[in-house]
Amino acid sequence: MADAYIAGIDMLKFGRYPDRSFGELGGEAALLALDDAGLGVRDVQALYCGSVFGSFEMPGQNVMRQIGQTGIPVTNVSNACATGAAAFREAWIAVKAGICDVALAVGVEKMPRGMLGGGEETAISHEGLFGSASMPCVFAESGMEHAAKYGTTFEQFAKVSVKNHHHSTMNPKAMYQKETPLEEVMGAEMIAYPNTKLMCSVNVDGAAAAVVVSEKKAKELGLDRAIRVRASALASDPWNPRNPTMWDVNSVTQLAAKQAYEQAGLGADDIDLIELHDCFATAELLHYENLGLCAEGEAGRMIDDDETALGGRIPVNVSGGLLSKGHPLGATGIANMYEVALHLRGEAGARQVENAKRGLTHVVGLGTACAVHILEKA
Amino acid sequence: MNKTSKTKERMSTDPKPAQKFIKFETGGRPYIEGKRCRSCAAVMTSEPLACPACGAREGYDSFRAAETGVLHAYSIVARSYPGVATPFVSAIVDLDDGLTLKGNLINIPPTPETITPGMKLRVTFDDALGRTDKEGGSYIAYFFEPAEQGA
Numbered sequence: 001m002a003d004a005y006i007a008g009i010d011m012l013k014f015g016r017y018p019d020r021s022f023g024e025l026g027g028e029a030a031l032l033a034l035d036d037a038g039l040g041v042r043d044v045q046a047l048y049c050g051s052v053f054g055s056f057e058m059p060g061q062n063v064m065r066q067i068g069q070t071g072i073p074v075t076n077v078s079n080a081c082a083t084g085a086a087a088f089r090e091a092w093i094a095v096k097a098g099i100c101d102v103a104l105a106v107g108v109e110k111m112p113r114g115m116l117g118g119g120e121e122t123a124i125s126h127e128g129l130f131g132s133a134s135m136p137c138v139f140a141e142s143g144m145e146h147a148a149k150y151g152t153t154f155e156q157f158a159k160v161s162v163k164n165h166h167h168s169t170m171n172p173k174a175m176y177q178k179e180t181p182l183e184e185v186m187g188a189e190m191i192a193y194p195n196t197k198l199m200c201s202v203n204v205d206g207a208a209a210a211v212v213v214s215e216k217k218a219k220e221l222g223l224d225r226a227i228r229v230r231a232s233a234l235a236s237d238p239w240n241p242r243n244p245t246m247w248d249v250n251s252v253t254q255l256a257a258k259q260a261y262e263q264a265g266l267g268a269d270d271i272d273l274i275e276l277h278d279c280f281a282t283a284e285l286l287h288y289e290n291l292g293l294c295a296e297g298e299a300g301r302m303i304d305d306d307e308t309a310l311g312g313r314i315p316v317n318v319s320g321g322l323l324s325k326g327h328p329l330g331a332t333g334i335a336n337m338y339e340v341a342l343h344l345r346g347e348a349g350a351r352q353v354e355n356a357k358r359g360l361t362h363v364v365g366l367g368t369a370c371a372v373h374i375l376e377k378a
Numbered sequence: 379m380n381k382t383s384k385t386k387e388r389m390s391t392d393p394k395p396a397q398k399f400i401k402f403e404t405g406g407r408p409y410i411e412g413k414r415c416r417s418c419a420a421v422m423t424s425e426p427l428a429c430p431a432c433g434a435r436e437g438y439d440s441f442r443a444a445e446t447g448v449l450h451a452y453s454i455v456a457r458s459y460p461g462v463a464t465p466f467v468s469a470i471v472d473l474d475d476g477l478t479l480k481g482n483l484i485n486i487p488p489t490p491e492t493i494t495p496g497m498k499l500r501v502t503f504d505d506a507l508g509r510t511d512k513e514g515g516s517y518i519a520y521f522f523e524p525a526e527q528g529a
């Protein structure tokens with residue numbers, strides 16, 4: 001079966017858009033992606049629209065109201081923090097299956113303010129009674145599991161945040177462009193040890209979109225800037241006796257990564273850059289191992305040796321990551337792909353990863369879903 | 379057994395369990411009830427339609443969970459939602475018979491220097507921090523504390 005390609009992809013600068021609707025934000029990203037592909041709304045044969053907090057208001061149809069109501073099939077997708085990547089994957093499936101030659105994937109989000117999590121509704125609140133279900137705490141616990149096993153330190157976790165904030169100073173579409181030295185990260189307000197405020201992803205609004213096309217259509221449009229989708233893998237959390245008392249983001253990532261590498265016939269050594277799910281600084285280190293960037297227990301050493309910084313052996317989150325670029329749940333997955341596409345096209349400016357041929361994107365939505373995509377310069 | 383013993387049945391006004399898997403002995407003493415898959419022996423605190431580990435639909439045997447275990451992972455929560463007192467220690471605890479529970483670790487200073495994964499803990503039961511439902515009903519919760527404490 002021929003591979004599918006990304007013919008166009010773009011994102012809005014992540015930030016706060018209180019006066020704009022899901023349809024407007026998603027529609028703007030869709031038009032940017034169509035312009036990038038040199039296509040119009042009449043070329044689009046299907047739309048898959050990802051959103052978490054907009055999922056009750058038919059965000060995909062509202063996108064069509066903004067860009068042209070051509071009557072095509074529209075499917076709204078929601079899969080926690082893996083929503084955007086899941087919408088993209090539906091578009092990929094439609095093209096791979098030969099059902100259409102041009103499918104549009106949009107991820108759009110407007111976020112509520114404050115901390116996410118808090119657990120299910122019960123007769124009395126369980127927060128602070130049976131530990132905490134807040135996201136900063138849940139991911140702190142995952143980090144502390146790693147720390148107990150391998151001696152990973154608060155400082156090593158904090159270095160992730162220093163690195164990603166540094167990367168974001170070169171990304172004009174990131175929410176923040178601000179250096180955060182190690183002392184500042186470690187000295188910031190403690191939220192859930194070891195995650196300080198600067199080690200938590202930024203709660204922002206945003207949208208991103210991608211035009212997925214068949215090989216035939218890609219060749220017709222010209223392969224100069226086309227991105228070949230080498231793998232699209234999606235996993236749900238397999239049985240593990242501690243899960244979901246302790247959400248398991250590790251085995252689900254290992255499962256999706258294994259499938260993606262197998263699909264592409266590639267290994268971690270063949271990848272030139274990675275955008276992974278650094279929803280909290282503690283999470284990034286776990287995924288170095290889950291994605292096979294290093295052996296088990298070596299993630300702390302990797303960050304100490306700057307191997308994942310721009311210019312290092314395998315740069316991770318050169319966009320600034322969720323920690324500084326921002327994390328609008330439904331848009332994040334496609335925004336990660338946009339970042340990788342920029343590098344494969346040699347259009348990433350100051351943060352360009354030299355000679356990037358292949359990139360991997362990864363998102364995890366608690367509950368739990370994990371998507372891994374491998375993209376390659378056509 | 380002597381039918382005239384002081385065994386009392388629980389009254390509707392008695393505190394309710396704050397988790398479905400907290401049960402009460404006839405005498406009123408709370409305990410944690412686990413479920414064990416009759417096919418693969420996986421343990422959990424609920425009864426899914428089919429076993430999430432093996433997919434069997436042979437049902438579960440209930441068991442009274444161990445009240446000792448070890449700390450697997452934790453976080454010291456410094457900021458929570460409005461109205462929730464901080465700091466508190468959110469702990470993931472592996473009980474000695476395989477169940478994993480999340481709860482507050484109490485009776486220990488909330489610092490990384492004093493809390494060590496792998497440390498032995500025991501389960502205690504107490505009022506749910508004074509929290510009541512809309513009808514004013516009170517609840518019983520479980521907590522974890524160092525096993526050495528007061529031993």
Ligand SMILES: [Zn+2]
Pocket residue numbers: 415416417418419420429430431432433434
């Ligand atoms: Zn079973």
